[in-house]
Amino acid sequence: MTKDECKQVVLDIIAEIAPDEDLSDVKGDVALREQLDLDSMDFLDIVMELRKQHSIEVPEADYVQLASLDSCAEYLTPKFNALV
Amino acid sequence: MALSRVVITGVGLTSPNGNTLEEFRRSLLEGKGGISRIDMRYMGQVLAGVCDFEATKYQRRKDLRVGTRAGSISIYCAREALADAGIEVDQLDAKRTGIYVGTTEHGNVETENEVYNISQFDYDTKFWSHHHNPRTVSNNPAGEVSLNLKVHGPAYTIGAACAAGNLGLIQGMQMLQLGEVDFAIAGGVSESIRSFGIFAGFKSQGALAEHEDPNKASRPFDKDRNGIVVSEGGALYTLERLEDAQARGAKIYGEIVGYKINSDATDYVLPNPERQAECMRGALEKAGMQPSDIHIVSTHATATPLGDIQECEAVREVFADCPDTHINNTKGYIGHAMGAAGSLELAGNLPSFEDGLVHPTINVDNLDPKCDLPGLVINEAKQAKRVDAILNNSFGMLGINSALIIKRFSN
Numbered sequence: 001m002t003k004d005e006c007k008q009v010v011l012d013i014i015a016e017i018a019p020d021e022d023l024s025d026v027k028g029d030v031a032l033r034e035q036l037d038l039d040s041m042d043f044l045d046i047v048m049e050l051r052k053q054h055s056i057e058v059p060e061a062d063y064v065q066l067a068s069l070d071s072c073a074e075y076l077t078p079k080f081n082a083l084v
Numbered sequence: 085m086a087l088s089r090v091v092i093t094g095v096g097l098t099s100p101n102g103n104t105l106e107e108f109r110r111s112l113l114e115g116k117g118g119i120s121r122i123d124m125r126y127m128g129q130v131l132a133g134v135c136d137f138e139a140t141k142y143q144r145r146k147d148l149r150v151g152t153r154a155g156s157i158s159i160y161c162a163r164e165a166l167a168d169a170g171i172e173v174d175q176l177d178a179k180r181t182g183i184y185v186g187t188t189e190h191g192n193v194e195t196e197n198e199v200y201n202i203s204q205f206d207y208d209t210k211f212w213s214h215h216h217n218p219r220t221v222s223n224n225p226a227g228e229v230s231l232n233l234k235v236h237g238p239a240y241t242i243g244a245a246c247a248a249g250n251l252g253l254i255q256g257m258q259m260l261q262l263g264e265v266d267f268a269i270a271g272g273v274s275e276s277i278r279s280f281g282i283f284a285g286f287k288s289q290g291a292l293a294e295h296e297d298p299n300k301a302s303r304p305f306d307k308d309r310n311g312i313v314v315s316e317g318g319a320l321y322t323l324e325r326l327e328d329a330q331a332r333g334a335k336i337y338g339e340i341v342g343y344k345i346n347s348d349a350t351d352y353v354l355p356n357p358e359r360q361a362e363c364m365r366g367a368l369e370k371a372g373m374q375p376s377d378i379h380i381v382s383t384h385a386t387a388t389p390l391g392d393i394q395e396c397e398a399v400r401e402v403f404a405d406c407p408d409t410h411i412n413n414t415k416g417y418i419g420h421a422m423g424a425a426g427s428l429e430l431a432g433n434l435p436s437f438e439d440g441l442v443h444p445t446i447n448v449d450n451l452d453p454k455c456d457l458p459g460l461v462i463n464e465a466k467q468a469k470r471v472d473a474i475l476n477n478s479f480g481m482l483g484i485n486s487a488l489i490i491k492r493f494s495n
Contacts, residue, residue, distance in 0.1 A: 019145040041150070044214045052211060 001080040003073035009054070009080075010046070010072045014038075017045040028070040050076070055083065087261045091493060092337040093329050094169025094322035096161040097431050100133030100315050100418045104164065108428075109435045112443035113465050117299035117417045119313055125200065125280045131293060131301050132277040133315025133419040142232065152194060152219050153275035153316065155228030157424075158185055161320035162229045162269045169322040169334060173233055182265035183226045183239035184255040185320070186248025186272030188423035188480065190241065191220035192279040225273055237265050245480025246384070247345070248272045249319065249426025250488045254343045256323045266328060271427035273318035282422075286312055289353070291388050293419075302420070303447035304385040304392055304413045305455035305462070312386050313419030319427035337434050338490040341473075342371025348483025355391055360398035360485050364475060367487035368402075376406040377473055378489070380442055382429050383413045384477040385455075386420050393454045395477065400457055410468055411460045416446040426478030426486065436471040437492045 001009075011023055014036070021036050032038055043066060050056040056079050058066065065075035095105045100118025102108030111118070124130040139148055139156050142163045148156055162183070166173060198216050205211040218224065223240045230239035238259065244251040249272025256270025276282045286292040293311035295301035302313040321337075329336055344366030348356035368375060381399055385392040403409050414429040421428050436442060448462040476488045 017146070017149070019149065037146075041214065048211070048213065052205070 001077055003077050006073045006077040006080060007069045010069060010076070013046055013049045013053070016049065017042055026069060028073070029068060031067050032069065054080065056080065089326040089339055090257045090260050090323055091326050091329050091339045092321050092434070092490070093324050093334040094165040094171070095319065095337065095431050095434065096164030096166070096168060097317070097319040097428060098135040098137040098157060098160055099317045099421070099428055100135055103135070103137040105168070105431055105435070108432055112414065112417060112432045113441060115444070115446050115463075117446070119298040119301060119419055121298055122277065124283055125196070127280055127283060130283050131298050131313050131419075133313060133317065133421065134277060135316050150215055151228050152224055153278055154187065154190060154225040154273050157273045157275060157316065157318040158225040158229045158320065159232045161271065161273065161318040162233065165269060165320050165322045171322065176233065176235055177266060178235045178237070180237055180266040181235040182237045182256065182259050182268045183229045183235065184242060184252045184259065184268060184270040185226040185229070186242045186244055186250070186252030186423050186427065187225060188245050188248055188274055188276060189243070190222055190224055192281055193275055194219040196279055196281060229269065244484050244486070245482060246420065246422050246425050247478040247480040247484045247486040248423040249428065249430070250343070250476060250478040250486035251345065253321060253323070253340065253427060253488060254345065254486070257340050257343070260323060260325050266325070268323040269320050270323055271318065271320035272423045272425070273320070274316050274422035274424040276422045277314055277316045282314055286314065293387060300447055302387050302415050304383070304387045304415050304445055305396075305452055305460065306448045307450040307452040309387040309389065309392065309452070311388055313415075315419035315421040317418065317421040317424040317428050319424055319431045321427070336493040338437060339493050340488065341491045342367040342373065342489035343487065344370060345484070345486045348485065350483055353481050355394045355479055356483060357394040357398040359483065360395060360477070360479060361401050363485040364398065364402045364477065364487045367475065367489050371489045371491070373473065373489065375403045376408065378403070378406070378409050378475045379468055379471045380433050380436055380474045381409060381411045382433050382474060382476045383411060384425070384479045385413050386415055392452070395479070396455045396457055403459070406459070408469060409459045410442040410466060411457050412442055413445040416448075426476060426488070429478070430474065430476040430488065430490065433474050433476070434490070436468070436474070440468050440471055442466045442468050442471070
């Protein structure tokens with residue numbers, strides 16, 4: 001999986017948990033919470049969907065890694081590739 | 085101490101056969117039901133009353149995903165009631181507005197969903213949703229309304245089995261009379277059709293209705309009735325002290341003049357007609373009225389073989405020799421809306437103050453002689469000489485009884 005593909009996986013999850021948001025222009029280097037109406041419960045949803053849909057575990061200490069699309073891609077891409 | 089008079093100034097509702105009071109009333113006068121077959125987890129198809137209100141009218145899709153159906157029904161009903169009352173949300177005094185929502189139960193739906201969810205993951209509880217607790221706390225439906233309206237006053241549910249719709253209204257009235265709030269949104273809601281356990285429980289009890297025609301399945305007072313059709317729905321009212329309502333020139337649907345809540349203390353599920361009669365008499369006493377002053381008795385009868393007969397015994401005794409008292413029932417159209425039943429059934433009768441029509445009990449093809457009450461209006465609406473007062477019965481499991489009396493408003 002490439003980092004761009006990983007970002008798309010994250011965006012697909014956000015589309016499910018925040019269906020009212022416009023995701024057409026989410027900037028990779030800006031915190032998701034600064035661009036989208038996401039709260040802490042929504043981030044727990046992201047963690048849960050990564051677990052359910054992709055068998056990816058994100059320990060609580062690593063939640064900060066999900067702050068932006070770029071940091072998500074940096075953190076999650078190796079995890080996805082380790083699954084294969 | 086003289087208590088303030090409390091009046092109804094707005095109605096918001098969703099029912100399987102209407103999403104506004106006007107639609108609902110028209111359906112009741114035209115004999116239009118709202119029962120269909122739905123797929124139920126583990127059970128196959130069951131009969132149910134399903135509402136089709138536009139949930140996104142007042143909520144974001146995200147709120148619908150995070151919240152509960154009971155919360156969504158409550159928000160829709162609360163917002164519609166405010167609109168009907170001619171009040172913008174930002175006109176409310178947030179600290180002085182209370183929300184009182186009657187529920188039969190809450191949390192079954194969400195818990196069943198989570199158990200099913202983790203069953204897909206070999207019952208590993210790490211897949212259990214963090215949304216479970218805020219969804220299942222008892223105050224959820226009222227709390228979702230407070231979040232949606234941004235009001236800060238007391239917002240809670242009243243758990244009272246299928247008497248809950250009346251109890252929500254009574255609680256709202258009392259809080260206005262105590263001066264705890266200046267404006268109340270009150271009534272009852274139900275999301276019970278999303279819980280297989282409710283259906284399976286009634287089926288095991290031999291109390292779940294079946295009929296090849298869904299809209300003939302719920303048939304209170306008919307000899308061939310065979311049980312309950314479970315429905316979802318809600319009806320919330322705006323309540324105000326009379327002086328406040330008059331000061332703002334509000335439309336007044338009616339005045340709550342009497343109520344009574346009591347308990348059978350006899351059985352988990354079987355009703356007790358003696359206590360039901362005491363409950364109706366208690367409401368009349370509080371209202372300072374005689375049985376003959378009541379022109380419509382809206383019965384609770386759920387179409388169970390025994391329950392209908394027992395309520396008829398109680399009504400027959402209290403309303404003996406009352407030639408101008410009409411008796412009807414709403415469940416033939418919409419099934420049993422559980423926590424919403426009392427408040428929805430009252431709403432369907434409120435327009436009688438205006439048009440003098442008493443909507444009928446439908447699906448009575450073969451009237452049970454034991455339910456043949458004088459004044460029973462069956463299958464066709466009846467024009468009453470006048471309708472000045474409605475007594476609304478709502479009873480529930482564990483023997484909770486309620487009767488509420490609404491009077492045509494008069495200075």
